[in-house]
Amino acid sequence: MNDVRLNRPAARGAAVALLLAAALGLAGCQTAAISDIATVEEAQGSTENISSLTAVIERNPNDPEAYNVRGFAYGRGGRYTEALKDFDTAIKLNPGFYQAYANRGLIYRFLGRNTEAIADYNRSIQLNSSYDTAYIGRGEVYRTSGRTQEAFNDFEKAIQLDTTDPRAYHRRGLLYQIRGQHDFAIEDFSTAISMSGGSPEPYNGRGLSYLARGDEDNAFADFNTAIGLNDKVAESWANQALIYERRGDKARAAKSYARAVQLDPNYKPAVDGLSRTKTS
Template structure:
């Protein structure tokens, strides 16, 4: 999530809804989904018209770091990572304590898989403001995707201890609990994430897998169906639905879910495995 305010005394607020799906989804004890780090693009904020007006603001106030930070956010939303990084770097040159700009640059670096540089920027943001929950969540997610789970858990816990209102802290901590087999704790965290943002599909999918691990197939079915209602284009959600249907003993329907996942992502191994397991039940 990009942030634009630079004063350390005022909590940073998002310029607009800019959500990271930065959470790879744990599918089961023996499966792991792809690392999802895509950005939900706000077309209006990244539009050519908006960028033009922001460039006019930069030209009118070239020594103001805030305008570079805001334009960098717009470039990031439009997918122009190089220009985004350049603007965030300029903002930092103008104000070395602009911790939000460090975190914003780290976010873009993550999208480019330049994770060591991203971690360095998150570290710098936290040196400036040790209570900046967004940086703990961003850095923790890099650690989690690198299987540095102990460090990731410490970062998510720190954000939660700071009373973060960002549901990603709870969702990502839930994924770590799930990976460790602590499914009741995972369910509690996924539920908290859902209470903070009922329209984010990832926590429903995560909670479905933990419900399934505990043998609660009906609640698992409700959750994975809700995840698919919210975003039906995610192969891992359809695989998770297939797993729930397998647990119900309905392998024919499970085959259809796995097959749909394969259509969405032909290279997704859990989908291929599910199709292989259930093909005979579908008469294929």
């Protein structure tokens, strides 16, 4: 019965519009934890492995920076308990170490301990009111907690500080997007793209805003670029499928939705899209 209705253009358009709305809503909830921890590592300027960092600490047991660097290495590897211990030690050795507070706040956020995360970001900002990373981190806690105005203010502050971190523009773009301010969103996503280079997330974000404006060709180009950059992201495949579905190409849509479901069986826009487009 559903397949029969979807063969009618008006009904199919309504279903696709609902999928676009769902995709836009989920885009506003992205966390992008991996890119966050990668940014921490780049900011600190270390690619050494944990064993090498431990050797540094053994030679310099009172150096807070050594613990801070090993802490984010632990965080990158998902070893959050060890990361917290190292950041605790770094802060104990240097109570004014605002970077360590922000780094510990990031780990707390990954663990879902948002109250502690905000407290650490607040302390980091108290110690250095120009530290853009702390505003971005706190803004992300606010954003994923539904405190969108506070999140917007923090991303705005980081941008006013001339941040070179693309997350500030990407996250502010997501907030513009859920407000329906797609021109502003596209501008922010484009800035994030120019800063980040190889990240698929802002391409997906910009593509959805293009699509919301009715610019299907640019949306399709962005979704395809996102897949080319990283073909393991379910959202990118579901977004590509959305274009195929809008164009009435159910076979290609179903194939892309199926790939998205394979990557993330819980990604609802892909699950719903596949149920509409697959053939028996």
